[in-house]
Amino acid sequence: MKVLIFTASTGGGHKRAAAAIEAKIRSLSPETEVTVIDGLKAIGKFYDKTVCKGYHIMATKTPTVYGKLYRITDKRNPMTKAVIKSNELIADLLLEVIDKHEPDIIIICHAFITNMVSVLKGKGKITAKVISLITDYDSHRTYISPHIDAFVLAEPQMKRKLCEEYGVPEDKIYPLGIPTFDRFSFSETKEALCARERLDPNIPIVLMMAGSFGVTGVLDFYTQLAQSTKDLQIIVITGRNIRLFDHLDRKIQELNTSKNTKLLYFVDNVEDYMHIADLIVTKPGGLTVTESIACHLPMAIYSAFPGQEEDNVTFLLEQNAAVLVDKKNGAQEILDLLHSPEKLAAMKESCKRLALPNAAEDIFNLAKQLCGKE
DSSP states (O other): OEEEEEEOOSSSHHHHHHHHHHHHHHHHOTTSEEEEEEHHHHHOHHHHHHHHHHHHHHHHHOHHHHHHHHHHTTSSSHHHHHHHHHHHHTGGGGHHHHHHHOOSEEEEOSHHHHHHHHHHHHTTSOOOEEEEEOOSSSOOGGGOOTTOSEEEOSSTTHHHHHHHTTOOOGGGEEOOOOOOOGGGTOOOOHHHHHHHHTOOTTSOEEEEEOOSSOOTTHHHHHHHHHHHOSSOEEEEEOTTOHHHHHHHHHHHHHHTOGGGEEEESSOSOHHHHHHHOSEEEEOOOHHHHHHHHHTTOOEEEOOOOTTHHHHHHHHHHHTTSEEEOOTTTHHHHHHHHHTOHHHHHHHHHHHHHHOOTTHHHHHHHHHHHHTTOO
8 A cells, every 4th residue: 555645844743743644654564655745845845935934924923813814714705715726726736746656545734735635636636545634623624625535633522513614524534633653652651761861750840842933932931930949840842943042041041040950952852851741831733732642741831823723722721631821920820730739630631531642553544444455
């Protein structure tokens, strides 16, 4: 069987989901040919930069405008039709890469590419089965196209919206979860990980993430938290945001908090820090949320872009897997939570209940089922 996975660089989540599925397929079925391709880049540099940079600028510089557009395009109206139509008009640009790999099934981790592949299939230009993977905790109309064989959802409650608002047939909907690497679901003991990272397992640990694009507001948040108590260990991961890393490094020296702060740049073992943390302070991107849930790690959300991140927050709050903290008083709210072991334990149990550790394997099994290989 040949599997083609389309991803995109509008944030890091789409790529991590694709990589998790790829890794699972390779481990379970070495004979299966699996290829991961950035669909937006395959179309062309101009389109890729327009979409990715446009998303970045709108989400970070004009989030209110982005949020309004996100809500508008989730309804039936001329703007939504225009967005989908613009994707359909350039769908043929994906044909070359699809024909090259001759996939039996295509798994798509981005809404725009879903539109394009659906058009190609509707015109009979491709015959592969198609799975659309929605990588957030609420759906959006741009993910919905008529010639998709299966829609994979992050959680079961999303099914109702697809059926009632979008008219998706129930037999096309599979709430299998967002795929993560196995290492988020299984780990060494906390004591062993803390020993390796030179942390004390008996002192509360807070993990702070800057988000896939980096968020300089984390600097002020760290200052609040670091100054509030000495009986706390703080791990800060800035990703590839060198500016934020340098600012935090200077702030740590200024506050003399290096003894209880572990400042990290880009890391490839973020799951280790999630497994030893008592709480993560983060933005609610779909994959970060899913990886935290897989680690049974309660979340404190300090900022959310209007749109899909706000939807993720709504879901997490309803499920008691997270708290939304105020930027001004967030440090005290976090300390109050850490000093409420029963509440923190209940949130941890909620994450455990929501976790779908077999999502990647289940998606692969679905792919085989659709192709008649199961």
